[in-house]
Amino acid sequence: MSKLSLCIPAYNAAWCLPRLLISAQRQVIPFDEILIYDDCSTDNTFEVGEAYGATVIRGSVRSWNPIGKNKLAAIAKSDWLFFIDADDELLPNFSDNARKWLEDQSKADIVLLPYRHVDNLSGKYLGDVFYNRELLQDDPVKYIISTKIVNFELIRKQPFIDMGGFDTDTDILFIEDRAFAFKGAVNGLVFDTEEGLMCNKYYTSTSMSSANIARCWEAGYHLWNKVYKQVGDKYATEIVYQLHENAVWAAKAETWDVVGNSLRLAKEIMPNQKPAGSFMFLLVYKFFPVTSFVLRAKVLKLLGRNKIK
Numbered sequence: 001m002s003k004l005s006l007c008i009p010a011y012n013a014a015w016c017l018p019r020l021l022i023s024a025q026r027q028v029i030p031f032d033e034i035l036i037y038d039d040c041s042t043d044n045t046f047e048v049g050e051a052y053g054a055t056v057i058r059g060s061v062r063s064w065n066p067i068g069k070n071k072l073a074a075i076a077k078s079d080w081l082f083f084i085d086a087d088d089e090l091l092p093n094f095s096d097n098a099r100k101w102l103e104d105q106s107k108a109d110i111v112l113l114p115y116r117h118v119d120n121l122s123g124k125y126l127g128d129v130f131y132n133r134e135l136l137q138d139d140p141v142k143y144i145i146s147t148k149i150v151n152f153e154l155i156r157k158q159p160f161i162d163m164g165g166f167d168t169d170t171d172i173l174f175i176e177d178r179a180f181a182f183k184g185a186v187n188g189l190v191f192d193t194e195e196g197l198m199c200n201k202y203y204t205s206t207s208m209s210s211a212n213i214a215r216c217w218e219a220g221y222h223l224w225n226k227v228y229k230q231v232g233d234k235y236a237t238e239i240v241y242q243l244h245e246n247a248v249w250a251a252k253a254e255t256w257d258v259v260g261n262s263l264r265l266a267k268e269i270m271p272n273q274k275p276a277g278s279f280m281f282l283l284v285y286k287f288f289p290v291t292s293f294v295l296r297a298k299v300l301k302l303l304g305r306n307k308i309k
Contacts, residue, residue: 003078013086027095
C-alpha cells in the first residue's frame, strides 16, 4: 500500500499549528508520518509540533519555504508527499480522497487539489477554487502558466526527487508554488486534478506572501522572465498576460520598478500586445506605459478599490 507524508514548512506558527494538526489527526485514514520543518522560529513552533505528535526538524539558518520543503522531502519515508502551509487546514474528507489517488494505477505524478478560501480573522467564506482537468491534461505547461497554482498537491516522491524538488532560486522564493508546478510541467511530470474540495486556505496578514507583498510581485517578474527563457515564444501570449497582471498588482503595491520591468519584458516578447484597460488608460499607455499603471493605481486607491490579493 502506498504511503503518504504530510509535510509542513513552518515559521513562528505556534498560533496556527494546532488547527492544522488537529485536522490531520481527525482523518479517517491517518497519515503515515507528519513532518514539520521549523525554519528558525522565535516562538515555540518546535514544542507545539512535538506536542501533537509530529516529527519536527529545526533549521539552523532561516531558509524560507522551498528549501524547507526540499529538506522535508529528503527525509520523508513515504511514496507520496503532501505539502501544506502551517496556517491552512485539511477538510475531513482529505484522507479518503487522497487514498484513492495513492492506490490508483493512473500515471499521475502531481494531483492538484481544489480548495476553499477562508478569512482567518472572521472565518468568512471567500470562495472555492477548482482546476480544469481537460485543459490541464491537454497542455500542462500552458495551463499552469495561465492559472494560479497553490501548494495543495499530492506529489509522487520519486519524480519530485528526480527533478530536484522545489526551485530554490532566491529571486522567486515568494512565488514558489507556481514555480514548482511549472518546473514539474516542463520536466514532463504527469498532472491530474481532484474534483472535490479537500483543504481550507486561510487568508491572514501574517502569512509569508501577505507580509511580503512587494517581494511577491518582484518574484513574479523574475518567474515569468525565467519561464520565457525556458519555453520561448510558444507560450508568449500567456506569459505576456501574466506580466501585465503582475504589473497591475505591483502598481497596487506601489512597487514601481517591478511595474516597469514587467512592462518592458512584456513589450520585448510581444511588442503589439496591449494590457486590458479602458480607452483612457490605453491612450496614456500608448505613450507612457508605466505612468498609465501609476495613474490607474492611484485612482483605484482613491476609490478604495486597490485591495491587494
